[in-house]
Amino acid sequence: MDTIINEPKRVFRDDHLGGEGVDKSIRKLKDLRGIFKDERAFENMDPETLVYEVISYLPVKEGTQGGVYFGVTSIFPGSVGGEYFMTKGHFHAMIDRTEFYWGIKGEGVLILMDEQRRVWAEKMFPGSFHYIPGRVAHRVANTGKELLSFAASWPSDAGHNYEEIARNGFAKRLIDINGVASLI
Numbered sequence: 001m002d003t004i005i006n007e008p009k010r011v012f013r014d015d016h017l018g019g020e021g022v023d024k025s026i027r028k029l030k031d032l033r034g035i036f037k038d039e040r041a042f043e044n045m046d047p048e049t050l051v052y053e054v055i056s057y058l059p060v061k062e063g064t065q066g067g068v069y070f071g072v073t074s075i076f077p078g079s080v081g082g083e084y085f086m087t088k089g090h091f092h093a094m095i096d097r098t099e100f101y102w103g104i105k106g107e108g109v110l111i112l113m114d115e116q117r118r119v120w121a122e123k124m125f126p127g128s129f130h131y132i133p134g135r136v137a138h139r140v141a142n143t144g145k146e147l148l149s150f151a152a153s154w155p156s157d158a159g160h161n162y163e164e165i166a167r168n169g170f171a172k173r174l175i176d177i178n179g180v181a182s183l184i
């Protein structure tokens with residue numbers, strides 16, 4: 001038996017995950033065309049603006065049953081015509097798969113929508129903890145003036161279904177109205 005106590009291969013500290021097999025993906029405004037309501041405001045912004053990044057550790061191939069994934073998403077502060085910077089949002093491809101989110105840094109709102117297009121939302125802040133049931137689409141908006149970071153863990157066979165959201169969006173939008181985040 002090996003008697004050596006090894007260093008961990010990955011370290012998660014503050015809002016940063018680093019180490020072996022950790023990947024980073026970014027989404028710029030140009031990758032989010034069509035998700036914000038105010039198209040004119042969108043066209044007047046720099047398409048290269050960084051909106052969010054996801055640092056993830058996906059230890060098994062996507063689609064594998066029984067595996068679990070981990071990711072840290074960081075959304076920059078900003079808005080398009082008063083609509084806060086947000087993730088694309090998706091249902092899971094395996095629609096009954098669930099997910100945990102938890103807030104690490106900054107302020108935001110988790111927007112949830114079921115298959116009947118009923119929408120509800122939960123505040124996110126450092127320490128907030130969220131269970132996303134199956135059959136529920138999810139999206140996060142940064143409502144603060146600083147970076148919003150949150151962690152997520154989801155099954156490796158969940159997959160992402162962006163189609164419904166790309167076609168019909170969420171039934172409600174999170175807009176800054178006189179400095180107040182309003183779901184309308």
Ligand SMILES: O=P(O)(O)OC[C@H]1O[C@](O)(CO)[C@@H](O)[C@@H]1O
Binds near residue numbers: 056070073090152
């Ligand atoms: O995939 P989207 O909708 O761009 O949002 C990114 C979020 O989704 C996840 O990829 C997993 O559901 C998270 O890691 C991340 O927070």
